[in-house]
Amino acid sequence: MIDFKHVTLEYPVTRTLALDDLTMHVGKGEFVYLVGHSGAGKSSFMNLVLKRALPTRGEVRIAGEALSRYRGRRTPLLRRRIGTVFQDNLLLDHLNAYDNVAFALRVIGVPQRDWPSRVTLALRTVGLEHKKYALPVQLSLGEQQRVAIARAIVSNPPLLLADEPTGNLDPDNSREVLKVLQNVNLRGTTVVVATHARELVETFRHRTLTLRKGKLVRDDPHGGYSL
Numbered sequence: 001m002i003d004f005k006h007v008t009l010e011y012p013v014t015r016t017l018a019l020d021d022l023t024m025h026v027g028k029g030e031f032v033y034l035v036g037h038s039g040a041g042k043s044s045f046m047n048l049v050l051k052r053a054l055p056t057r058g059e060v061r062i063a064g065e066a067l068s069r070y071r072g073r074r075t076p077l078l079r080r081r082i083g084t085v086f087q088d089n090l091l092l093d094h095l096n097a098y099d100n101v102a103f104a105l106r107v108i109g110v111p112q113r114d115w116p117s118r119v120t121l122a123l124r125t126v127g128l129e130h131k132k133y134a135l136p137v138q139l140s141l142g143e144q145q146r147v148a149i150a151r152a153i154v155s156n157p158p159l160l161l162a163d164e165p166t167g168n169l170d171p172d173n174s175r176e177v178l179k180v181l182q183n184v185n186l187r188g189t190t191v192v193v194a195t196h197a198r199e200l201v202e203t204f205r206h207r208t209l210t211l212r213k214g215k216l217v218r219d220d221p222h223g224g225y226s227l
């Protein structure tokens with residue numbers, strides 16, 4: 001699903017080496033954590049996968065296709081196949097949970113008659129079918145994050161990237177969000193979670209990649225957290 005071959009990302013001007021000769025593979029259907037201190041290169045990794053940044057050297061492939069082949073108007077097609085969840089979920093305040101999720105279908109031009117079944121299924125996957133009429137302000141931060149996950153998966157992306165998805169959440173809500181991400185993975189989506197949340201990584205064990213100063217320093221098939 002994700003292939004990095006000798007990928008180096010050096011930011012211009014400051015010449016910061018954000019990723020240094022990174023080679024890695026994430027298979028279809030995997031659940032993978034990306035851990036590392038602040039500045040280790042986790043967000044840079046995500047930005048490369050989304051083609052928000054271009055490698056200085058090396059090659060990134062998604063689902064077997066080199067990102068250099070997604071040019072111009074094809075770049076949105078790539079992003080459409082990748083769901084994203086961030087620390088700040090940015091739901092639309094004036095729309096309820098259902099409409100926030102449906103909005104993602106409107107953006108990609110899914111016919112309106114298909115929205116109810118798809119939105120309902122996405123909300124069910126995150127355990128919030130009963131909150132579909134709630135506005136974001138009526139939901140806890142954890143519930144808001146689960147709506148954001150529903151919005152990210154309603155288009156059925158084969159890949160979901162989550163960057164510090166529990167960064168603003170207390171331990172209980174964090175565990176709920178992790179369970180939801182595992183559910184999404186069980187339905188066949190490849191999931192990559194960049195996180196600092198040691199307790200979660202040690203509780204819900206999955207393959208864990210550790211970055212340090214832009215280099216991959218560990219790849220533990222059964223997880224564990226050691227920076």
Ligand code: ADP
Nearest residue numbers: 001002024025026027028029030207219220221
């Ligand atoms: P894909 O069909 O996406 O190319 P692969 O056939 O390469 O997937 O991978 C098959 C399985 O091998 C994956 O589900 C994954 O769990 C495992 N795997 C692949 N690479 C690694 C790795 N470097 N470390 C641990 N497990 C891996």
Ligand code: ADP
Nearest residue numbers: 011014016018037038039040041042043044045
């Ligand atoms: P992480 O997500 O693990 O905290 P990042 O990928 O954000 O790490 O950062 C990796 C390195 O690249 C850091 O040294 C950071 O300061 C630098 N960096 C990140 N974004 C930029 C940018 N847009 N311009 C210049 N340097 C950047």
